[in-house]
Amino acid sequence: MKYNPQKIESKWQKIWSKNNFKIWHAKNTGQKKIYILDMFPYPSGEGLHVGHIEGYTATDILTRYYLMKGYNVLHPMGWDAFGLPAENYAIKNKIHPALVVDKNVKHFRQQLQSLGFNYDWQREINTTDPNYYKWTQWIFLKLFEKGLAYEAETPVNFCPACRTVLADEEVVEGKCERCGTIVERRKLRQWMLKITAYASRLLNDLSLLTWPEKVKLMQKNWIGRSEGAEIKFKVVAKPEYITVFTTRPDTIFGATYLVLAPEHPLLEKIIHPDYLLDVKNYILAASQKSDFERQSETKEKTGVFSGAYAINPANQEKIPIWISDYVLMNYGTGAIMAVPAHDERDFDFAKTFHLAIREVISPNGKTHSILDKPYLGSGILVNSGPFNNMPSEEVKDKILVYVGARKTIQYKLRDWIFSRQRYWGEPIPIIKCEKCGNVALKEKDLPLKLPMVKHYQPSGTGESPLATIKEWVNVKCPSCGGPAKRETNTMPQWAGSSWYYLAYLLKDKLKVKKAKKFWNKKILNYWLGPTKEKKGGGVDIYIGGVEHAVLHLLYARFWHKFLFDLGVVNNSEPFYRLVNQGIILGEDNEKMSKSRGNVVNPDNIIKTYGADTLRIYEMFMGPLQDSKPWDSKGIIGIYRFLNRVWQLAELLKEEKVLKKEKLMPLSSLERRNLEKNRHKTIKKVTEDIENLRFNTAIAALMEYLNQLNFVVRRLNKAEFKKHLITLTLLLSPFAPHLAEEIFHTHLKNKKTIQFVPWPKYQEAMLKETTFTLVVQINGKMRLSFKAPINISEKEAVKLALKQPNIKKYLVKGKYQKIIFVPNRLINFVT
Ligand code: ANZ
Numbered sequence: 001m002k003y004n005p006q007k008i009e010s011k012w013q014k015i016w017s018k019n020n021f022k023i024w025h026a027k028n029t030g031q032k033k034i035y036i037l038d039m040f041p042y043p044s045g046e047g048l049h050v051g052h053i054e055g056y057t058a059t060d061i062l063t064r065y066y067l068m069k070g071y072n073v074l075h076p077m078g079w080d081a082f083g084l085p086a087e088n089y090a091i092k093n094k095i096h097p098a099l100v101v102d103k104n105v106k107h108f109r110q111q112l113q114s115l116g117f118n119y120d121w122q123r124e125i126n127t128t129d130p131n132y133y134k135w136t137q138w139i140f141l142k143l144f145e146k147g148l149a150y151e152a153e154t155p156v157n158f159c160p161a162c163r164t165v166l167a168d169e170e171v172v173e174g175k176c177e178r179c180g181t182i183v184e185r186r187k188l189r190q191w192m193l194k195i196t197a198y199a200s201r202l203l204n205d206l207s208l209l210t211w212p213e214k215v216k217l218m219q220k221n222w223i224g225r226s227e228g229a230e231i232k233f234k235v236v237a238k239p240e241y242i243t244v245f246t247t248r249p250d251t252i253f254g255a256t257y258l259v260l261a262p263e264h265p266l267l268e269k270i271i272h273p274d275y276l277l278d279v280k281n282y283i284l285a286a287s288q289k290s291d292f293e294r295q296s297e298t299k300e301k302t303g304v305f306s307g308a309y310a311i312n313p314a315n316q317e318k319i320p321i322w323i324s325d326y327v328l329m330n331y332g333t334g335a336i337m338a339v340p341a342h343d344e345r346d347f348d349f350a351k352t353f354h355l356a357i358r359e360v361i362s363p364n365g366k367t368h369s370i371l372d373k374p375y376l377g378s379g380i381l382v383n384s385g386p387f388n389n390m391p392s393e394e395v396k397d398k399i400l401v402y403v404g405a406r407k408t409i410q411y412k413l414r415d416w417i418f419s420r421q422r423y424w425g426e427p428i429p430i431i432k433c434e435k436c437g438n439v440a441l442k443e444k445d446l447p448l449k450l451p452m453v454k455h456y457q458p459s460g461t462g463e464s465p466l467a468t469i470k471e472w473v474n475v476k477c478p479s480c481g482g483p484a485k486r487e488t489n490t491m492p493q494w495a496g497s498s499w500y501y502l503a504y505l506l507k508d509k510l511k512v513k514k515a516k517k518f519w520n521k522k523i524l525n526y527w528l529g530p531t532k533e534k535k536g537g538g539v540d541i542y543i544g545g546v547e548h549a550v551l552h553l554l555y556a557r558f559w560h561k562f563l564f565d566l567g568v569v570n571n572s573e574p575f576y577r578l579v580n581q582g583i584i585l586g587e588d589n590e591k592m593s594k595s596r597g598n599v600v601n602p603d604n605i606i607k608t609y610g611a612d613t614l615r616i617y618e619m620f621m622g623p624l625q626d627s628k629p630w631d632s633k634g635i636i637g638i639y640r641f642l643n644r645v646w647q648l649a650e651l652l653k654e655e656k657v658l659k660k661e662k663l664m665p666l667s668s669l670e671r672r673n674l675e676k677n678r679h680k681t682i683k684k685v686t687e688d689i690e691n692l693r694f695n696t697a698i699a700a701l702m703e704y705l706n707q708l709n710f711v712v713r714r715l716n717k718a719e720f721k722k723h724l725i726t727l728t729l730l731l732s733p734f735a736p737h738l739a740e741e742i743f744h745t746h747l748k749n750k751k752t753i754q755f756v757p758w759p760k761y762q763e764a765m766l767k768e769t770t771f772t773l774v775v776q777i778n779g780k781m782r783l784s785f786k787a788p789i790n791i792s793e794k795e796a797v798k799l800a801l802k803q804p805n806i807k808k809y810l811v812k813g814k815y816q817k818i819i820f821v822p823n824r825l826i827n828f829v830t
């Protein structure tokens with residue numbers, strides 16, 4: 001019989017699907033547990049991508065492996081279904097986004113099942129389900145109650161194409177992360193989440209995580225902790241002081257001017273009337289630029305003089321106060337002391353506006369009359385009054401005392417802009433009352449459902465489409481009963497995904513009314529609780545793309561810590577171990593995209609070669625973490641490999657043929673060798689799976705198959721079966737359908753292979769059994785052959801004399817003396 005993956009795969013998928021895939025339902029108790037999590041997909045119209053399948057196959061292999069190791073494994077799946085694409089599709093095709101999502105989810109689910117992925121479908125969740133987003137809204141209300149959700153009118157990033165506000169994390173190099181349009185600055189009323197309150201914990205707890213260093217570094221830089229000081233400069237002839245933030249107090253004697261951000265609140269109090277018009281024009285121009293534009297290193301520096309002066313507290317010098325947009329209002333104090341001799345941007349600015357440049361740090365203690373570029377390093381102080389000749393690293397604290405300043409810590413991290421002016425998101429459960437202000441919805445009134453609307457089109461004025469539904473918007477104030485309006489902004493796409501890994505654990509509780517009944521601490525602690533090695537606890541292994549490094553992965557950590565503070569969860573970190581899968585490129589080595597026409601459709605491959613081939617192919621392409629190009633020829637290679645496994649199993653039916661041929665049975669040495677290889681393969685595959693080196697595990701299985709094929713017709717039935725069972729068990733996490741079929745049909749087992757204990761190996765069996773014995777005649781190497789290890793001198797001589805070629809060198813086998821080096825060589829002296 002031929003290998004027929006289509007038949008085998010649909011047969012086993014049907015068997016596994018019984019009782020809603022009961023075979024894979026995880027219990028919430030048990031000795032050994034492991035929580036294996038995938039980044040849940042956004043169910044787009046295009047269906048599953050080969051990139052999804054890469055990560056999902058990896059977690060499926062792990063799940064199957066740990067099930068065979070006797071673990072209680074949780075491997076859930078769900079849908080991250082709010083967000084712009086569904087909404088844009090709905091606008092274009094005039095279909096409600098909920099219907100679009102429904103259709104796409106069905107397609108995705110069917111595709112995942114056609115790959116044999118072993119999800120616990122009983123726990124499936126969907127972020128757009130009102131029973132789900134009720135709790136997303138509840139978390140928001142808790143943040144509001146604790147003062148961590150607040151409204152502010154701030155300059156925000158606005159994407160004119162998506163017609164919505166974006167979070168800082170969604171702006172990449174000044175462009176919308178989603179559509180690539182250049183982001184505009186607008187001043188709009190927004191809901192903000194105070195993620196900055198968690199800055200130090202988000203930074204410090206990175207040390208509890210087993211994550212790729214690259215991702216940790218990205219988070220570290222994004223949080224951007226800076227140790228420095230705040231120094232006050234007195235404004236000349238005014239009562240005001242300007243406070244600057246600096247990381248380099250050692251350079252203060254070189255501060256030849258101050259710079260304020262154009263939005264600095266003190267400006268109006270200090271500007272000299274003669275300069276007012278220039279300053280006003282400058283402020284207007286600056287308000288239209290994004291932070292990215294303002295900080296760009298290559299752009300020529302712009303600025304205006306305020307007409308005012310301040311006193312440098314270190315040397316009592318009168319220095320001018322300038323205004324420039326390279327100083328940002330939302331970092332530090334919005335004001336800097338400029339040290340052009342030692343800072344790049346200050347240097348450019350001083351050159352442009354002909355401001356004084358004074359060297360105060362010298363690499364060798366000598367002074368230079370002209371600087372053609374700023375010196376950024378540390379060194380010896382010069383031109384610095386009482387601090388001259390001191391090393392810059394040592395004077396920082398002394399100077400702070402001298403000028404009466406205090407040390408502070410700054411973070412680059414900004415609060416999370418949380419509202420979106422779009423339809424397809426969780427409504428923010430707030431009512432706006434003229435008398436009472438922002439009033440929270442009562443818990444019993446959750447979920448606040450998204451109303452049906454006719455038009456999903458965003459208005460572009462900064463209001464969400466919900467604002468047009470009068471019946472929904474106009475309500476009574478829950479607090480005073482007076483007329484009030486609902487908040488019409490919705491939550492960003494990142495809200496639902498900030499806690500979904502908890503929702504899987506609580507799936508059957510999503511419908512209850514009261515939060516207290518919803519959170520089940522025992523279950524949460526069972527799956528996520530801290531342990532000795534995992535001090536922050538969390539999901540045991542989380543696999544997904546790298547693109548979420550400072551978005552989802554930071555937001556989820558923030559919410560988790562908040563829920564920890566609320567006492568909902570017992571552990572401080574959501575994801576203990578993170579693995580980023582590499583990007584799968586098209587055959588042309590370019591990123592897969594519709595416009596390039598290099599997108600691979602997984603359905604076609606499954607139809608032609610089967611799911612097992614696709615799964616193994618994607619794991620064999622290279623290390624999981626590497627990006628790698630698609631190769632159609634590689635698919636065929638894998639298909640042939642699985643065919644050979646099948647043909648090997650088929651031989652088991654040919655017993656009579658085996659006997660008839662009467663081939664020589666294996667020698668004891670050959671048998672010992674084959675058995676050693678069996679143990680070696682078990683060890684290799686076991687260790688490789690645990691370390692996520694799936695490609696080399698597959699290579700080891702291919703090698704073992706080749707060895708078996710070589711000798712199979714000389715094996716007796718019991719031996720053959722033993723090896724075939726090992727091969728099938730080891731292959732089963734990778735090619736589960738084929739393995740089940742062989743286990744069932746050829747090896748005649750009634751039960752599923754999925755819970756058969758994982759094969760064990762013995763260290764003692766791994767030792768080499770043979771070595772290459774070198775034969776010398778009078779010290780010259782003449783030939784060599786394989787001999788059993790630890791062979792005695794007597795036996796070695798016997799075997800050597802039996803070698804066919806020996807006659808050429810030893811006449812009639814005569815010699816005078818023998819030199820024998822155990823496990824290396826034998827030398828005949830004639
Ligand atoms: C004087 C100085 C001298 C500085 C020198 C640097 C080098 P990080 O490390 O990023 O925290 N700065 C402070 N607030 C700023 C703002 N709102 N916008 C733009 N720049 C600002 O950088 C801190 C340094 O960035 C501060 O130290 C300040 O310039 C500048 F040789 O003060 B420094």
Ligand code: ZN
Nearest residue numbers: 433436477480
């Ligand atoms: Zn009210």
